[in-house]
Amino acid sequence: MFEKRYDVIVVGGGHAGAEAAAAAANMGSRTLLVTMNLQTIGQMSCNPAMGGIAKGQIVREIDALGGYSAIVSDRSAIQFKMLNKSKGPAMWSPRTQNDRMRFAEEWRMALEQTKNLDFYQEMVSGILVEKDRVVGVRTSLGIDIRGRAVVLTNGTFLNGLIHIGEKQFGGGRAGERAATGITEQLVDFGFDSGRMKTGTPPRVDGRSLDYSKMIVQPGDEKPEKFSYTDTLILQQQRDCHMTHTSSLVHEMLREGFDRSPMFNGRIKSIGPRYCPSIEDKIHRFADKESHQIFVEPEGWNTVEVYVNGFSTSLPEDIQFKALRSVKGFEEVKFFRPGYAIEYDYFPPTQLKHTLETKLVESLYFAGQINGTTGYEEAAAQGLMAGINAHLKINEKEPFILKRDEAYIAVLIDDLITKGTEEPYRMFTSRAEYRTLLRQDNADLRLTPKGYAIGLAEESRLRKMEEKRRKSEQFISFFRRTSFTPEEINPILEEVGSAVVKQSDKMFKVFSRPRVTMDHMMELQAVSQFVEEHDLSGEVLEQAEIQVKYSGYIEKEKNNADKLQRLENIKIPENFDYSKLKSLSFEAREKLQEIQPVTISQASRISGVSPADISVLLVFLGR
Numbered sequence: 001m002f003e004k005r006y007d008v009i010v011v012g013g014g015h016a017g018a019e020a021a022a023a024a025a026n027m028g029s030r031t032l033l034v035t036m037n038l039q040t041i042g043q044m045s046c047n048p049a050m051g052g053i054a055k056g057q058i059v060r061e062i063d064a065l066g067g068y069s070a071i072v073s074d075r076s077a078i079q080f081k082m083l084n085k086s087k088g089p090a091m092w093s094p095r096t097q098n099d100r101m102r103f104a105e106e107w108r109m110a111l112e113q114t115k116n117l118d119f120y121q122e123m124v125s126g127i128l129v130e131k132d133r134v135v136g137v138r139t140s141l142g143i144d145i146r147g148r149a150v151v152l153t154n155g156t157f158l159n160g161l162i163h164i165g166e167k168q169f170g171g172g173r174a175g176e177r178a179a180t181g182i183t184e185q186l187v188d189f190g191f192d193s194g195r196m197k198t199g200t201p202p203r204v205d206g207r208s209l210d211y212s213k214m215i216v217q218p219g220d221e222k223p224e225k226f227s228y229t230d231t232l233i234l235q236q237q238r239d240c241h242m243t244h245t246s247s248l249v250h251e252m253l254r255e256g257f258d259r260s261p262m263f264n265g266r267i268k269s270i271g272p273r274y275c276p277s278i279e280d281k282i283h284r285f286a287d288k289e290s291h292q293i294f295v296e297p298e299g300w301n302t303v304e305v306y307v308n309g310f311s312t313s314l315p316e317d318i319q320f321k322a323l324r325s326v327k328g329f330e331e332v333k334f335f336r337p338g339y340a341i342e343y344d345y346f347p348p349t350q351l352k353h354t355l356e357t358k359l360v361e362s363l364y365f366a367g368q369i370n371g372t373t374g375y376e377e378a379a380a381q382g383l384m385a386g387i388n389a390h391l392k393i394n395e396k397e398p399f400i401l402k403r404d405e406a407y408i409a410v411l412i413d414d415l416i417t418k419g420t421e422e423p424y425r426m427f428t429s430r431a432e433y434r435t436l437l438r439q440d441n442a443d444l445r446l447t448p449k450g451y452a453i454g455l456a457e458e459s460r461l462r463k464m465e466e467k468r469r470k471s472e473q474f475i476s477f478f479r480r481t482s483f484t485p486e487e488i489n490p491i492l493e494e495v496g497s498a499v500v501k502q503s504d505k506m507f508k509v510f511s512r513p514r515v516t517m518d519h520m521m522e523l524q525a526v527s528q529f530v531e532e533h534d535l536s537g538e539v540l541e542q543a544e545i546q547v548k549y550s551g552y553i554e555k556e557k558n559n560a561d562k563l564q565r566l567e568n569i570k571i572p573e574n575f576d577y578s579k580l581k582s583l584s585f586e587a588r589e590k591l592q593e594i595q596p597v598t599i600s601q602a603s604r605i606s607g608v609s610p611a612d613i614s615v616l617l618v619f620l621g622r
Helices: 016-026 055-065 071-077 100-112 182-189 247-254 277-285 316-324 375-393 407-418 439-452 458-480 485-494 506-512 526-533 537-548 550-565 584-594 599-603 610-619
Strands: 006-011 031-036 049-051 077-083 092-100 117-119 122-131 133-139 146-153 162-165 166-168 192-198 203-205 215-217 238-245 292-297 306-309 334-336 339-345 364-365
Touching: 006 016, 006 133, 006 375, 006 537, 016 031, 016 100, 016 117, 016 146, 016 375, 031 146, 049 055, 049 071, 055 071, 055 092, 055 339, 055 375, 055 439, 071 077, 071 100, 077 537, 092 100, 092 407, 100 458, 122 146, 122 182, 146 375, 166 203, 182 339, 247 316, 277 339, 364 375, 364 407, 375 407, 439 458, 458 506, 458 526, 458 537, 537 550, 599 610
Parallel strands: 006 031, 006 146, 031 117, 146 364
Antiparallel strands: 049 092, 077 092, 122 133, 133 146, 162 166, 162 339, 192 339, 203 306, 203 334, 215 238, 238 292, 292 306
């Protein structure tokens, strides 16, 4: 069946596997995607949404490099929101609500239209290794498929175990069997493995809900999109809704705690701290009388609804009883109960920054197998693993991003150098250079790199260059063009900013906090320049951010340069960290225990934040 030898074999068709297969194939590798079920390629196993805080930046970065996630998200979106708009642009994070069925269909169609990519449906039960180098995979039918590189993206399927109350059964996802054989083989090779858990809430019948008792959560009035390509902006959107639990709901849920696998000891693995189950929230935040529940439609036409915020592994009768006490859910009908799932993962400190394993050459891990959680984190790893697998077999330099270049780099560097003992989720706070790593400039940062390695198409590069050129022209216009007090003072009075007595450059007044691009467009010279040069909304936004935050951006660039130079500063032997009260408690504890030799080593210890490193640098006089 498989006479030819593939360049890259990707195991698993989730978000990591799909991006890995697309990247390797688009760069020219003969690629095979092997998955247990071809009907679930790109499936949204949990919530029907892409992006969010920091995750939206990752989706934009994947797109800028030439990946597919943003395009698929745009084509299947039913709602768009730019989160954190009230904060600075470093915090702005795009998010789409998606049609679950259409999302998976768009992924399948995108992959089927990708040259150099073949598909095969079967479980991979092991890898083929010769002289510490991977040479292919073996399927459950005993078929050997040869390949020069293998990317494992097994998600939650490795010895997956599903829990609902006191019931448990093998499975990698509801209705799908677990994958066996790979963990045991890798452990025999010398890999360390562990167990993690995640969970998902009930899915319910939207026809049984009373939305009049809930708070409407509409999309943005002027929706945007993820991709820098010519995908369409939404013309209509579906509303989400919000409701709350109550003390009565909490009491009902507590009744089942003795039958909860999380509390009776059957689940010993650690779940995602920042996406806890409803029982975990009640236990950890006992003082809170209510928690938010987000009611998210699963698509344009389906009545299925995702109950975000009610993830649980409690017995199904407790789930049902408690959810019926939530406002708007009094008559709720279940499509399926929530459940928890335990699965094997491999601590990512066993990987190189390319995501290649240290023990077996040309073997790559991406996604939840590395201890991460989230579609976006998985997709980013898949993309980088696919890129580096292609580069490795073609004897080219590896593709490794730096922490001041992308959230993707922060994600991978955190995993490789710090490891993780709980499902890793990306946040803006994890990135010390987040002012540089904004969602609006991912194309400016990464498209030239994607083009240089042969992934991003030339049309993307040309579009990015035009955006950069026009933005710089517009910023230059503000630097050289003056305003008169007569034309600017009415605007300054309107926004409550101090009036001026003499003419000055527009750049200076535009830098003021309350003066926006809309205000500047009231000036004839500005509106005329925009019209003559046909400037898009994207260019206007880029110029406004560059003008308003130029000082912060320049400062962060300087900090990045300084930290690069200070990477090898020595820390005195047996240094007493307890006297540095400005360090976080966790940092003092970890640093005292490990006693790192250099600042570089200290920065890679889990629990030591960029702020803690700054404290150390100040103390050491640097």
